Amino acid sequence: MTIDILLATFNSERFLADQLDSILAQEDRDWRLLIRDGGSSDGTVPILEEYRRRNPDRIFLLPGGRASAKENFAALMAAADAELIMFCDHDDRWLPVKVGHSRAAFEKRAAKLPAGTPLLLFTDLLVADETLENVSGSFFRHEHIDPLRLELRELLLQNAASGCTMLFNRPLRELAQPVPPEAFMHDHWLMLTAACFGEIEPLSEPTLLYRQHGGNVFGASGYGAAYFCRKLSLGVREIRERLFRQCRQAGAFRDRFHDRLAPETLALLEDFARLPEAGFLERRRILCRHRIFKSGCLRNFGMFLIV
Incomplete structure (x- = not known):
C-alpha cells in the first residue's frame, strides 16, 4: 500500500538535500513524496526541482505560495490521496527503517480494529544537534513527555506526538479535513480528531534524527x-x-x-x-x-x- 509522504518547505536550503537523500534511502520503497513550498526566497526551489528531475516517479511538487507551516501541511493533506500518509519536516534526517517499521507497527494495530477505523501511529525521535551529533536517544525522555497520555483532556494542552513521526490513514484524514484556521498546528488537530473518533498507537522506537539548529519551529529544549x-x-x-x-x-x-x-x-x-x-x-x-x-x-x- 503506497504511502504519501508530505513535505512542507520554507527557506530550507541548508538541510533539505540531506533530508531528501534520507527519504530516498528508505528500505521500504512503496511511497511517493509530495512537496509544497511556502514561499522560499533562498535556494530551496532549485534544490526541489533538481531532485524532482532525477526522481520523476517519486517526487511531485505542488503549486505553492506564501503560507505558514500549518497552512502548507493542510494544503498537502488536501492533495494527498493515498490510503496511508506521513508528515515530513525539512530539516531532519530519517533513519532508513522509518517507513518500513512505522508501516509494520501500523498494520499490526490496524489488523485488530474494524475496517475503516481512523488510526494514527507516532514514534519516538533521536534528538541531535545541528551536525547530527547525538543529544538524546529518546525525545520522550529528553522532554519528559509520556507518550501514553492520549486522552482528549491530556492532549488539549500538550500534543504527545511530533508530526514528523506520524503515520495515519485515509479515514482519519477525511475526518480531520479541512484543517481550520483556529487549529494550533495541523498535527495537533489530527491528534484531537484521532483521540475522539479513532485510535492512537505510540511506538517507542525512534525513527529519525530530530535536528536542533536554532531555527526550529518548536524544537527540543530538554526538561528542567x-x-x-x-x-x-x-x-x-x-x-x-x-x-x-x-x-x-x-x-x-x-x-x-x-x-x-x-x-x-x-x-x-x-x-x-x-x-x-x-x-x-x-x-x-x-x-x-x-x-x-x-x-x-x-x-x-x-x-x-x-x-
Missing part, C-alpha cells in the same frame, strides 16, 4: 531549569497567547464535531474554550475540574503560575 528559563524568555504574554490558541482550537473542534460528541466531551471543550474569558480563579477551577494538566510538575507549576 533550561526548559523553564526558555519558556520564561518568551514572556508571560506570549506563553498565555499560546495557551489561548489551544483554547481557540478546542472551540473550533467543538463547533466542527458538535453533533458527534458525547455530553461530557462537549462540556470539557466548552469550558476549555472559554478559558481566555474566565477570571483568575475560574481558569484554575476549569483546569482542575477537568484534570487538564501537562506532563511534568514543572510544566504544570508554570502553567498555573501564568494562566
